[in-house]
Amino acid sequence: MVIKHTVFALDCSESMLQRDYFPSRLGGAALVTRTLHQDLLQKSHTESIGVVAFGSEAEVVCPLTSPNKCEDLREAVESLSGMGKTNLSLGLMLAAKLLEQSGINSHAQILLLSDGWHDEGRLDPVDASNKIAAMGITIGCIGIAGDPGSVDVNRLQKIASPTKTGRRYCFIKNAFAMGALERSSVIATDGILTAGIFSEGYRRIQ
Numbered sequence: 079m080v081i082k083h084t085v086f087a088l089d090c091s092e093s094m095l096q097r098d099y100f101p102s103r104l105g106g107a108a109l110v111t112r113t114l115h116q117d118l119l120q121k122s123h124t125e126s127i128g129v130v131a132f133g134s135e136a137e138v139v140c141p142l143t144s145p146n147k148c149e150d151l152r153e154a155v156e157s158l159s160g161m162g163k164t165n166l167s168l169g170l171m172l173a174a175k176l177l178e179q180s181g182i183n184s185h186a187q188i189l190l191l192s193d194g195w196h197d198e199g200r201l202d203p204v205d206a207s208n209k210i211a212a213m214g215i216t217i218g219c220i221g222i223a224g225d226p227g228s229v230d231v232n233r234l235q236k237i238a239s240p241t242k243t244g245r246r247y248c249f250i251k252n253a254f255a256m257g258a259l260e261r262s263s264v265i266a267t268d269g270i271l272t273a274g275i276f277s278e279g280y281r282r283i284q
Contacts, residue, residue, distance in 0.1 A: 083125060087173045088158060089133070091195070107191035108156055111191065128177075167206040169190070177213075192219070219234040219246065223251075229249060
């Protein structure tokens with residue numbers, strides 16, 4: 079399946095302000111978003127990109143629009159700050175709603191950038207991901223922290239869509255890994271992140 083539409087869901091909760099990842103986990107999430115946005119620009123099949131941010135609440139930072147018209151994406155992402163506790167479900171569901179309201183129910187993916195911790199809201203994030211999967215939307219998860227033990231790997235892997243041999247999940251330890259990511263081809267021909275970001279199953283980038 080060719081992925082034509084991507085919504086980045088950035089965790090802006092208080093735990094993402096920790097500086098075990100330089101300059102912070104949130105700063106790392108912003109860097110990943112900017113890097114992958116540039117990669118998506120090079121893909122002729124990419125039709126729209128959007129960004130949502132969430133903590134205890136969730137908001138649309140950049141509505142779905144043509145990747146060539148996302149000039150304000152970098153500024154919007156870099157201006158994000160802490161948003162309280164973590165409601166992963168709210169962020170995921172808003173990303174899905176953004177796609178749904180645009181009439182998109184196929185060829186779409188949500189890329190969740192988070193440390194995986196969840197301490198707000200009644201809807202379990204795994205249940206939210208199952209609802210989104212039923213809509214035909216793929217979810218990829220990128221865990222960001224200074225150490226794998228600081229990420230709720232189990233939750234993120236359960237949220238991530240399955241592949242033939244695992245889940246669309248990876249862990250990024252620091253900016254040096256991002257340097258390698260920027261030099262690699264991270265968008266596969268089907269538009270699903272592979273290589274340095276997603277492999278067939280769990281892969282840690284460090």
